[in-house]
Amino acid sequence: MKSLTLGRKVLLVLFFAFLSSFYGYGQAIIDEPGRTNLAPTTELWNGLYLKFRLSDKIFWYQENHYRRRSSTDNRSDFVGRMGQIYNRGGLVYLFNDQFEVTVGPTLVFNFTPDKENPDYLNSTLEPRMWHQWLFTQSIAGIKILHQFRFEHRFKRDNLIGAEYKYTDRYRYKFVAYIPLNKPKMENKTLFISPSNEIFFQTGKYQREIFEDNRVYTAIGYTYNNFMFFGGHMWTYGSTNNPGIYANKHVLRLNVMYTLDFRNKRRPVTRSLPAL
């Protein structure tokens, strides 16, 4: 059973590695007719994820990102320009261990792509409303999440005078937590987490429905109320210019933290030997 579980884990890792190479590097060298792939750029995303349990069913969810992107003259430096400050919050309703729904606002600060260019505003605000439907399942100690997220965005370009445009975004993410040092996900578990998230968008001004695809492989560790999580993400998606696609290599460093405010941690009830 243990060897089977390990076999499955290996297969999953190989599968995501295959996907990653197909999307990331395979397409970078194949230019289909009518499609232009821009040279890859690099970014560094730092995120803090919080999840506070307010009641048996309700959590407060919050994530704050500090994202940098590569310089215009050096696409490999990851941190040359300011990218975004990303603030997302929401209330979570936990129906059961396998299903939860989250609803809340998002406020993103989008920074200028060229700080020296006076035609650009240094930063613009991008408010959103979002809701998310999350399903989980466990297979042989591996936790698998199916995350459906819907975002309603009001977004504008950094060019001075640009107008806000409303778009809807549809995201589906498949993510697995594969424990490496424990039979299942628990405290002090080192795990690998491959995921893939595909983004679609609709809107009055949108000509291409496919927005982005993110292949992300991370290594994480759970420690009491913390989860440390980081890895490489390759994204491939459309740009505002039709037929032109951009791809990025993003380093992600995340810290997750949870607190239980119920102040009534359920004691373990087991039959204990008599003293």
Place this chain on the structure above:
Amino acid sequence: MKTPLLEVMKTYLLLLFALFFKFTAFGQSESVYDGPYEFKGKSGQAIFEFKEGKDGGIILNGFFRFDRTYIDSLDQTLLTKFQVSGSYLNNVKEGSWSFDREWHKIALEDVIDFKVISELESEDLEIKANYKAGLPHGRWQLYEHKFSNNEKSLRATAEKIDFVGGVMIGEVSYRKFLSGYTQFLRGKINDLGFMDGEWSLVYLKDSILISEARKYEDGFLLGVVRRNMVSGHRIDEAIYYSTIEKLNQINEGTNEYFNVSEKVFDYNYNDGYRMETIERQIQLAGNEFLSKFLKDLLQFDDSINKDGELQRYPFYTKRFEFDISGDDLHLLAEIPVLFDHLQDSVNRYSEMNSLKLNRSKSDSLAFSHAFFSDRVEKLDKMENFVNLLRTGEVIHYDLTNYTRDGVDFMSREDEVSYVYQDDTLSVLLPRMVSFGDSGTFLQKLKAYLDEELSFVTNIANYVNSRLFEIEVNSRLVALEARIVERKVEVDSLYSNHLANYDAEKSFIEEFAINFLVGRFDDRSEIYASSVDFVSKFDQGNVMLDLLDELEKRLPTIAILFERQVALDELYMEETFNPFTYSRYDQRVKERLYDAGANLFQYYLDNFKTEDDYTQIRDHISTIEKLQDKMYELRDQDTRSIERRLGRRGSPSKLASTLGL
């Protein structure tokens, strides 16, 4: 049937009643009792005068008459009668007394014309006595008649027996007629009560009518001759030359070391002769006849005790008294002490079961067993003489006579025969000291006993050491077998122990290696190097104790691990991770738990390297206390303790912080 006790009680009740009656009715100084009474152990009716003593007791004073007529309850043809009459003066016999005892057996033969035809067979003993102040005084007469076949015949008679103050004097004559023979004794007792002059005794002994003539001189027996009365042949003769010679020396005034004793002795004359000598043996049958006579005559007198034995003799013999030299005086005390010591040792070893059981293990042990049995007999032979020393009677013994024919218990050599492996063997023990050596008899006896004690001590020491060796070997063999058996059992117990946890398995393996191999081997070496039995036996028992302890503690040790696992679970709580959407147990009070777990491991490490098995219990107790404490702290507010545990500390500090 009335019991004697009831009879006696009844007698005394009536006497009390008589006393009461005297004071209330008449107020006389003398009273008369008439009622049941017991005389010389016989119940009957008595009438007598008495007065009350100062202490309220009855004092017989005046006439006394006792009658008893008794028909046997089983054989109604047997009738016994006993009549006593006399008088008391202040509770002692005084004046004339008459004792008449009759025995009748009536055989019913027929009844013809209402007339009973029967045959009577009777015996009648009549003693007429005189007393003064409770002692025989005056003439006594004894008549014993027999009635058979309608004919009365005299069976025994002693007509002229005169007493003065309890002592016979003058001519003594007693005749007894039996089965056609006439047995008699006739002799003279001088005024001081000593046998004197010629004495003639005719008595039946072993179907032979023996005539015995004795010659006394003022209590000293000078000679005895015995003849067969029928054939006239002389049977034996003893002339007491030694006595005659000493008497001559006294008469001549040449006696230096002896004189006539002032004590008086019974009719068994002895001048230091040993029992097996003719001088002693020749008197026995005649003295027995004398004894019968006296017991017949005095059977109702106080000189005969309840057992029918003479306790006061009516005539005496004399003996000499010998001076004991100053050198020998202390031996009178030393020899009995030495003898008793010797006898104790000999008896102990002769009765020693272990020696008896192990005597077949070696020739020497077989000899030793026989030696002590032989010594018992030898000491028995000595005992009479030692008792003479003990009582002081030896001063009346002429030791020249005593040792005249040699002394059998002081032989020149001792031969001890014994059986070993179906062969009868013997060992000659040459003696350095014997009767024939120089010195006084007592000195030789002391030296002989010293040598005897030396033999006994040496052989006893040998027996002790051999029996000890045998016991040691057998006990050690049994002990070692037990140790091996227990070791196999405990080894098996530990090797077959089914541990529920890896930590338990690992610990018990190391624990077993430490104690069942290391410490046990240490003990084995100490045991092997112990020389004397006691320490060896002690060490063997320590090894058994070690194994017992290991056997006893194993279940408790296993429980320690169960408790630790339970503690592990107790300090876990189920939690839900909202990022991975998984539920799992998460440690609570982690710092506290870790401190307990570290301390547990520290204690275990100390435990498994312990050298002293007697500390096992203490180690277990220490761990149990820790676990108890951890259970206790689980539901308590331990934030203060946890803060203090934050700083790294030594095990002792951890224990202190946890309140242990």
